[in-house]
Amino acid sequence: MEAGDHDFGAAVRTKRLVLVDLWAPWCGPCRMVAPVLEKLSHEFADSLKVVKVDVDQSPRTAQRYEARSIPMLLFMRDGDLVETVVGAQPEHVLRARIEALR
Numbered sequence: 501m502e503a504g505d506h507d508f509g510a511a512v513r514t515k516r517l518v519l520v521d522l523w524a525p526w527c528g529p530c531r532m533v534a535p536v537l538e539k540l541s542h543e544f545a546d547s548l549k550v551v552k553v554d555v556d557q558s559p560r561t562a563q564r565y566e567a568r569s570i571p572m573l574l575f576m577r578d579g580d581l582v583e584t585v586v587g588a589q590p591e592h593v594l595r596a597r598i599e600a601l602r
Contacts, residue, residue: 503551504558511551513579517602520574521552522567529588530571536591540598547602575601 503511503520512518521537523530541550555562555570565574565581575583575597582601585594
């Protein structure tokens with residue numbers, strides 16, 4: 501799911517674990533992690549919601565979470581930030597974080 505400044509709050513307000521991908525189209529590492537997030541979103545479809553936020557199109561959300569380096573992954577629950585991961589991470593690292601947090 502994609503979200504922006506106007507609908508971010510509604511997108512992350514859920515009992516399920518939410519993984520927010522703060523990214524930009526020009527970001528090489530963001531493009532590298534995108535297929536991993538797609539795969540994990542299918543694998544954990546029952547317990548994980550993946551939300552993509554383009555930082556260029558949603559500057560207020562990027563500023564709110566101090567996204568100075570992307571990709572920046574926010575793990576959230578009930579609209580609250582649980583954990584932040586900065587930089588492209590390998591699939592096994594992200595899978596382990598999801599399993600630990602869900």
